[in-house]
Amino acid sequence: MLIRKASWRNAFCALALSAVLLCGKSAMAETTLRIAMTAADIPTATGLPNNGFEGMRFLGYPIFEGLVLWDLTRTDQLAALRPGLAEKWEQDPADNKTWIFHLRRGVKFHDGTDFNADAVIWNLDRYFNNSSPQFEAPSSAMSRARVPLMGSYKKIDDSTVAITTTKPASYFPYMVVYLLFTSPASFEKAGHDWAKVATLPAAGTGPFRITRILPRQEADLSRWDKYWDAAKMAKVDNVVLMPIPEANSRLAALRSGQVDWIEVPPADGLSSLKSAGYIITTGSYPHVWPWFYNIGATNSPFKDVRVRQALNYCVDRDGLVSLLNGTAEPSVGWLKIGDPDFGAPANLYKFDPAKGKALLAEAGYTPAKPLSFKVMISNSGSGQMLPLPMNEFLQQNLKEDCGVNVEFDVIEWQVLLTAARATPDSPSLQGAMALNISSPSSDPGVMARYFSSANFSPNGFNFEQWKDDEFEAALKTVGDSTDPKEISAAYRKAHERLVDNPPWLYIVHDLNPRAMSPKVKGFVSPQSWFVDLTLVSMQ
Template sequence: MFKRLAISAALAFSLATAAQAESVVRYGISLADIPLTSGQPDRGAGAYKFTGYTIYDPLVAWEMDIADRPGKLVPGLATEWKVDPADPKKWLFTLRDGVKFHDGSALDAAAVVWNLDKVLDEKAAHYDRRQAAQVKPRLPSVASYRVIDAKTVEITTKAVDSFFPYQMLWFLVSSPAQYEKVGKDWDKFAMTPSGTGPFKLDKFVPRERAELVRNADYWDKKRLAKVDRLILLPMPEVLARTNALITGQVDMIETPAPDTVPQLKSAKMRIVENVTPHVWNYHLSVAPGSPWQDVRLRKALNLAIDREGIVALLNGLARPASGQVDPTSPWFGKPSFQIKYDPEAAKKLLAEAGYSKQKPLKTTFVIAQGGSGQMQSLPMNEFIQQNLKDVGIEIEFKVVELEVLYTRWRKGAKDEMNADVTSNNIAYVTSDPLYAIIRFFHSNQVAPVGVNWGAWSSPAVDALLDEAAKSFDVAKQDELLAKAHSLIVDDAVLGWVVHDTNPHALSPKVTKFVLAQHWFQDLTTVGVD
C-alpha cells in the first residue's frame, strides 16, 4: 500500500513538474474576437500575426525576424518565383519539398490551386465567401492559375505586373485533406484547422480565447516557436487590456493606453515600438454629392489637424504623417502641398468654398470603436473632431465594430451602404507599392473591385502606376511611384494624420520578441527565460 502511494505521489509530482515546464505566454490583443481561423484571417492586416502567420504559411513570405531595418520578400512555401521568359504575365512558383499540413497530408501544387479556388472561384464547391472577402481584394492581378507539375504552380496576371509577388504575402494555404475530413464544412474546419504553420490551434472559444501550441515538426527549423503555448485573449478596451498586464492576467499586450506608459515602465514593463509602414487617415469620398469633391475642402481638412497634438495624446507612440508614406520613403517624392497644422490657412480655404465657423460644413464619418491597427480610435477622432470644429468643419461620427468598418470600406463610397457618410476612417499597412499606393489611388481599384474607397481618379497617376508595374527596374519603379505620390498629396486625396509605431508592452516574463518594421509580426520570436 505504501509503495503504491509513493508511486502515485511521484507520478503526481512528475505531472505537476511537466505542467510547470510548459512555457506559456498570454497575449492581450486589441480585437473584440479571435480572427477567422480557417485560412484567411478577418479583422484586418493585424490579424495575420494572430491566426495567419501562426497556423498558416504563404507562398511568398516577409522577413519578420529583424528589427533594425525594413524586411524584404523571402521564400515561404515557394522556394522560388520568377516570370516566364516567354510571357511576362506568367509567374512560376516552385514549391518546397517535404512540407506537410498539421493533419499529416502533403503540400503540393494541387493543394495550392485548390486554395486559390476557395477564394477566387465562386463556382468551386469549396468556395468560401468569408475567406474570399478577406483576400480577393488583395489579389487584384490574378487572371488564371494552373498546376504545371506536383511542385510547380503557374499564375497568370491580367497585365504585366512586377509588383505581383507582394500580393502573394496575403494568400495563405489550408489543408484540402482536413476540409474533406470535417465534412467539407468551413465552420467545422475553423474549429480544427490545419495549415503548415509554426503553431497548431489546440483550444478555441470564439470571443474568449485561442490557444496555439508549438508545431515541433514545422518545416522551417529556424522559425520554431520559442514558447510551447501562446494564448490569444481578445481585449478590445484599451484600459482593460493595460490593467490586465499590470495585474498579471496577461504577459504582453498590443497598443497600451498611452497615459499609462509611465506606470507601465515603473512596474518594470518593457515598451517596444518601431518604425512601422502603417498610416492612420481618413478616406474622403469624391462620389456625387460629397463635399470632398472640392479640393479646397480636402486641403482645409488636412491643414486643420494638429498632428503633434495627436502624438502628444498618444504619449509619443506615433509620428506625424505628411502623406501616404513617410518622407524617408523612396516613394515620397516632392509634393508642393505641405501637410501641416495651419488652421488659419484652413479657414481661408473654407471661406473660399463658402464655409466658416458661423456657417460650418456638416457631414458624417464612419469610424471604428477600436481594434488592431486602429490605434486609439475614439480619443484620436474626438481630438480631431475639435480641431475641425475650430475652423468650421463639424463632423458627426457613426461608430461601428471594426469588421463592419472593413465591410463598408470594401463596398466603397458609391455603395448605398455608405450613403450616410462621406469619409471612412481606416488605418492600414503601407509596406510595398501595391499596399501603399496602387490599391488606393489607381482608378481600376475603385471599390468594390479594390479599396479605392472614395472613387478618386487621375489619368496622370494611373499612367505613372501602370508604367511602374511594367518595369522590373527598382530605381525606375521608385522614381515613378514618387511622382505619383507627389500628385496624390498635391490633390489632398486623403486626410493623413499619423504613422503608427505598433507599440507593445511586455511583462518582465517575456524576454524575447522581435518587433519587425512591418504590420506583419512573427509570434514565433516571443520567448521567456
C-alpha cells in the first residue's frame, strides 16, 4: 500500500510539474508585432532599402545602422542626431571639409564578423566607388543623391575613419545618417551577387535581424539578443512587415486581426476605429506633400515664376485637410509656417483664386488659352498619404477655381522615385511637368540635397533644376559658418527664397497618422520620418 501511495504521489507531482512547465512556456510565449506598410512590395533587404523613407523606417535602421543615428525617443522637438556606430565625430581643425569619425569598439555584425574601419571603407566603396567589386548601382544612386557632398574617405586606424566633403558643410552629419552598413561577409557568402544577399539574409548591426524575405508578401525580423547597446534591446521577439498599398485593405487587415499596426489609415475610417477601441496616433513631423515643378523641361510652363506662384494661390489647402479628416495641415512653404526658420517671405500663400488667375493671365494663360499639364503620381508609397483621392481633389480644385487642366500618370511608388532622378526632358517622364513626391524637411542637409544647383538631376534631388542666386549665397553661409546665429539667419533667408521663388507647389504637411491595436504599447511618434521599434511591446 505504501508503495502504491508513493507511486500515486510521484505521478501527481510529475503532472503538476508538467503543468507548471506548460504555464511557464505560455507565459514566456514569443511576442510578434505585425505591421502593414504602404509599400507595394518589400523594400530591398541588402542593407540600403529602396521604397523611400518607409523602406529606411522598416528595413533600414532596425537592422542596418550608420555612423550617426536619429534620437527617436521624444515627441516635443525635431529628432536630433545621436552617436551610432561612431561614438563621436568632429571637423578636422586643420580642414573644415574633413570629418573624423571615431568608431564604436567591440561591435559585431549579426553574422559574428567585426564592425571596424575596414567594414566602413568597404561599404563606402559599395556606394561611391564604381570600380569596386562590391559596387551596387541601385544603392549607389540613392546614396549619391542623399550624400551629394561625398568627396574622399580613408581609414586612419581600425577604429577611426576620415571623410572629406567636396565643400564645407556644417550639416554633413545629417547626410551621414543615411549611409547604412552591411557585413562584407554577406556579399562574400552570396558569391558577390547582391541579388542573392537578401536571401541569406544580409547581416547588419541593429537591434533586429532579418530572418526571412517573401517578396510581395512579408519580411520577418527577430530581436538580436547580442545587440551592442544593452539599453536599446527590443521588447518584442519578432516583427512581421507586410506590404499593403491600398488604404482600405490595410484597414480591413487591422480590423480582422491580420496586423497590429497600419500606416496611414483611410481618413474616413478614423472615427469608427476610435469607437472600436483602436489607437490612432498623429504628430507633427518634418514632412511636406508637394508637386515638384519640372522647370528645366524645354517647353515647361513653370519656367515663369508667376505660374509657379499662381498655383500656390489656387490650391484649396483647407478643403484638402477636411478631406483628410484633419490628419494634415496646410503647407505654404518647405517648412511649416510656425517654424522659427520660416522667415518673412513676401508671399504668404492662401486660397486666393482671384490672385492666382491674375498671375496666370500675366503669364499668358487665360480661359481661351488655359494652363494644361501632366503630373506623375503614385497609387501609394512612403509618406504619400492617400495620393489618389488627394490628387483627384486638387485636379477638381484647380479646374474649377483657376481654370487649370491637370491630367495624371499613375505609376508605382518606386518608379516615381526613380523618375525624380531623371533629366527634365527624359522620355521616362512621358511629358510630365510635375511629380507628386512627399519629402522630408528636417534640416539644412536635406535643403541642400533638394535645392542646391549643384544637385541638378540626374546627379541629385534637384529634379526641378531650380537655381536662385540669393538662395545659393544663403546656403553657402549655412555650410561655411560655425556660428549658430549666423547659420540660423542664413537658413531663414534661404527658406524665404523657397517661398517667393517656389520650385514646388506646396500643398500640405502630413500629421503622420497610424492606427494600432490596443495591444501595442510604448510606441512613440517622433518628429521624424522614422520610428524606434525597440520601444514597442505587445501586451
